[in-house]
Amino acid sequence: MYRTIKPTAVKWLAAVAAFGLIAAGTAGAQAPAPKAAAKPAAASKAVAAPVTPAKSTDATVREIEKYREALADGNPADLWEARGEDLWKQKRGPKNASFEKCDLGLGEGVVKGAYAKLPRYFEDTDRVQDLESRLVTCMVMLQGFKYDQAKRAPFGSAENKSNMEALVAYVTANSRGAKMNVSLSHAKEKEAYAIGKKMFFHRGGPHDFSCATCHAQDNIRIRLQDLPNLTKQEPAQRAYTSWPAYRVSQGELRSFQWRLFDCFRQQRFPELDFTSEGSVALTTYLARNANGGIFNAPAIKR
Numbered sequence: 001m002y003r004t005i006k007p008t009a010v011k012w013l014a015a016v017a018a019f020g021l022i023a024a025g026t027a028g029a030q031a032p033a034p035k036a037a038a039k040p041a042a043a044s045k046a047v048a049a050p051v052t053p054a055k056s057t058d059a060t061v062r063e064i065e066k067y068r069e070a071l072a073d074g075n076p077a078d079l080w081e082a083r084g085e086d087l088w089k090q091k092r093g094p095k096n097a098s099f100e101k102c103d104l105g106l107g108e109g110v111v112k113g114a115y116a117k118l119p120r121y122f123e124d125t126d127r128v129q130d131l132e133s134r135l136v137t138c139m140v141m142l143q144g145f146k147y148d149q150a151k152r153a154p155f156g157s158a159e160n161k162s163n164m165e166a167l168v169a170y171v172t173a174n175s176r177g178a179k180m181n182v183s184l185s186h187a188k189e190k191e192a193y194a195i196g197k198k199m200f201f202h203r204g205g206p207h208d209f210s211c212a213t214c215h216a217q218d219n220i221r222i223r224l225q226d227l228p229n230l231t232k233q234e235p236a237q238r239a240y241t242s243w244p245a246y247r248v249s250q251g252e253l254r255s256f257q258w259r260l261f262d263c264f265r266q267q268r269f270p271e272l273d274f275t276s277e278g279s280v281a282l283t284t285y286l287a288r289n290a291n292g293g294i295f296n297a298p299a300i301k302r
């Protein structure tokens with residue numbers, strides 16, 4: 001309701017094609033570029049194997065598993081969850097309201113199991129929304145924040161912790177153990193899914209990458225990072241149900257919006273606008289593909 005521009009899939013794709021080259025510079029400047037992708041696009045071959053991923057051997061997979069188990073023993077995500085719970089219950093903003101009247105799809109204030117059914121269509125905004133965009137809506141409608149204020153600082157750092165990431169940790173933790181169950185019954189949900197799928201396979205930018213370039217093959221890794229085949233049910237479930245995650249390497253809890261933001265950077269695409277319709281569409285595609293998987297996050301990752 002506070003965002004009237006509704007780009008269609010076609011407009012979005014055209015924008016990507018037009019701005020891919022320009023945005024590559026800025027996207028790359030935000031964070032260190034992965035080595036292989038920073039190489040001059042070794043012409044056509046780079047597209048097929050842009051990141052020289054390695055086939056996993058059983059031995060390396062076992063070692064990585066051990067490392068992950070060791071990490072999972074103490075997950076600092078607890079700290080984000082606790083801070084998020086406080087923020088949920090605190091009266092904040094110009095209207096001095098808590099989130100306890102915020103409807104995440106299961107009724108006012110209900111957090112239990114809500115994340116496993118997101119993204120979904122909401123009548124009051126007439127949009128499909130993921131968790132983050134819904135939290136922004138509640139900050140605007142209930143707490144009286146300006147839209148830009150509500151969207152500010154979506155991703156935290158050591159100096160500046162993000163309230164958004166804490167709220168995401170709290171809400172998602174309340175879906176631990178729930179079965180992913182994203183509906184496509186509303187026409188706008190179907191539309192979001194179709195747009196997300198298109199985006200997943202859309203190639204563009206300076207390296208002519210799509211999500212599928214890195215995420216449509218089995219058993220590949222870049223160093224210790226899995227590149228799950230997100231087009232297959234089992235790996236798609238495993239990947240989606242493990243976000244948000246506490247990143248040991250960053251000392252921060254990262255939301256699914258961050259995950260997409262960072263993969264746009266890896267893809268040398270224009271910066272992904274936080275909670276944009278494109279980001280929600282892509283999330284709808286990935287979340288729906290994870291249906292039936294048991295949600296198990298906030299997780300902990302390298």
Ligand code: HEC
Pocket residue numbers: 037050051200209210211212213214215222225226227228238239240242259260263264266267282286
């Ligand atoms: C250049 C290769 C590349 C491209 C293109 C790419 N990604 Fe990724 N993706 C990665 C890497 C590397 C990781 C693991 C990174 C890490 O652990 O920080 C990853 C991780 C992920 C994960 C989390 C997987 C898990 O199990 O934790 C998701 C989901 C994901 N990407 C989605 C996408 C989507 C959607 C796109 C398209 C917008 C995309 N990626 C484009 C390289 C890529």
